[in-house]
Amino acid sequence: MSEPLKAVYLGETSAPREHVRNPKLANLLQILAESESEYDFWRVLRAREPGPWRPEETLDNPVRQPAPRTLDLNADGPPQRLLTTGATETWGTWTLLGAAVTVELRRCGALSDFSRAMEAYVLSTILLLDRIPFAVGTLEPKVGRPCVDIDISSEAIAIAHRVMRLLDEPVEALWKDLRSAYFPGPDSWTDDASTNHFSIASGDDFLSFTTSTGPWFGSKVSWWGAALGYSYAMRSNSLFEGQTHYVTEMSPLIMEVAGRPTLAIGSAGSERILGSLTYVMFLRSGLGFCDDMADLMARPRVFPKDGKLRMHADFWPDARAHLEARGFEIAPTGYDPSAHLGIANAVERFENRRYKSGADPSSAGSAL
Template sequence: MYIAALACAWIADPINCSPFGRMQGIFSVAGEISCLNAATRIRPVADSTVPVPGNIAALFWLRRSGRLRLPCRDLLAPAIALAQHGFTPNSALVTAVQDSSSKMSDDLRTIYLDESCTVRSFVRNPALSELLQVLAVSESEDEFWRILRTRDPGPWRPGETLDNPVSQVVPRTLNLIDGGGRAQRLLTTGNQETWGTWTLLGAAIAVELRNSGALDDFARAMEAYVLSTILLLDRIPFAVGSLQPKVSRPSVEVDIASEAETIARRVVGLLDVSVKELWSELGKTYFAGPGSHTDDANTNAFAIASGDDFLSFTTSIGPWFGSKRSWWGAALGHSYAMKSGAFFEGQTHDVTEMSPLILETAGCPQLAIGAAGSERILGALTYLLFLRFGFGLGGDMANLISMPRLFPKDGAIRIHPDFCHATRTHLEDRGFTLSPTGYQYERHMGIVNLVERLDSRKYRSAADPSGSGGAL
């Protein structure tokens, strides 16, 4: 189900994902819980911004492991037809093409723009259809790359291998108690290429704040969330938005419990200081500084359930249309690490911003959830976890993602215009600048997709009101 949907997204959502991008995910299938990590591998070539893809390697790994029950030609048939026959671009794609057209290579511009440089009302991509047909019949990853490069060498050196080993690892977990007193377990990808560890830390901070009694008032609780998010993003060993490492050897091997206690204690202290003292402390973080501005590029998140099996995967090619170059009608991935020229000791893979999650209740998967939007991925997911495990709101998670949100970004608080007036006033009184943000794709606070099991027979799915995604 995921591969079929992903391949269609390569066609219809080319701004955020491509066969030449990367993949991170967590799954619970047939009782097995694991993570699949397929980051883009860094090429040992000076000034290169085109890494070796992870998506293709992951697909062949899934084939070899026996997890794809249908032949690839059947899984890819809908995407092949979509690329051949074409589709009407949605508003999100139109926006991204208009925003990126001046930087796009000529072949990408030809696909999406007509002779008058207007976004096409109907998009076809026969080259990408041919790529998918090759992918459908190739017996191995080596055969796939050999066929493509025989027809078109691409941006790699003649003898350069495109092997990219993926890894399957045990998820990182966090035990939680929800507002109804139920024991739950949050699972995510705890590796260097995702926000996973930091999302768990955000949930743990929410619990610490709840236990401290600091969240009894809603407006004060929202300030606590804002402060905890700023301190959490400041704690991560990569600069917000740029993914430039702050230290020579960044790591996700942290003690979540002690880190959560430390940050929650700082938040509680800041809630009670004067406005002057508050901003004196915030001035020491990334948030109030000139380097806080980041882009609005996205990834694509998939959440799927079938019976007892749950899957949450994310994929990305970096900023919109990746490196703005293409090969076989698909955008080539773009490495943030190579773009910045900042490497850390022992680095072999690109660093990305993804955080697929699964939530278990009584040992059974209940929720698969993920988000898109650079550092807003972390913000969107930690906000929902804050509402559930910090503030104690019950109900379906599908209802929670439809509630107005807020997120500290670019030195201000992005906030939905229908957020409660008392909270808006409270935050302004505390010196924060509010940046009203509508439910729009161009400027959002993270785009969430989820599927949730309500009981043994009922499921519910939801797509973020700011995105163009769908829920079935």
């Protein structure tokens, strides 16, 4: 822990303070309290401590607010749909595409056998990560102008049909195909300590918000105004052509049932964000698990990473044996933040107006 950060929590004798002393945060809150308008807040804050902004950047840089992307799940019973962000730099579109692939695989009957269904999920995740126009584990674009303006339905059908073909391939043919994907490539380092997700519900209002200062998909700059400032006015076009802001909101997901929000969920963990969210949707929409979302998050997971399948040690034995027989190397992992499979957080509302929230078993987060 750095000395300035240590001083927030520890006194001169290194004993924990009775009251936290955080002058930077106190200064931020004082400016907020004294400001008569939003413009005043940013002007005074930047005058006292400019943070990461350049002098030529203005305070009226408009925040880009793309329309939310939606996906109708076509589930039995009341209509369900997912909503998420549609910005180029987020995981939103790709999470919806993963959910759509699950729906298509179930419609085609590819998930009737449990072990084979787990292989279908692994293959669909590999193909989905391969489809994303950024290199896995980075924000380096594969093309000049990355775009999320895709037709989710047709893309999902194409990926699902390729998955079904690979399921029927002998092992040698399967791996000949997979070697052309990102999966067997070099290790991709992703950081584990700079992203947080918050899922909040209050009455009919649901919020799902992820923020990061990490070196890959985060803002890359740590600053005391970060919690309020990154989506407001940061320099653009610093990572790829057409980028308007640094990345801050990466994985928010809302589920509506019969037009009413019932679930807010999100995750931290770079590319594992997509893995953790598509996995719980796979269990619910693909395999038909009826658990509450907080309980689904506690189920053992699998995620393809660095040429192996990172897998919780208590994963279903028959499914693990099936995947090993199909040539996948298993990297067993515990519920440990240092080797997590995406750290999810959720809050869900039920018909009796009861709420239930859950924090990932691999994290130090909390559910209130």
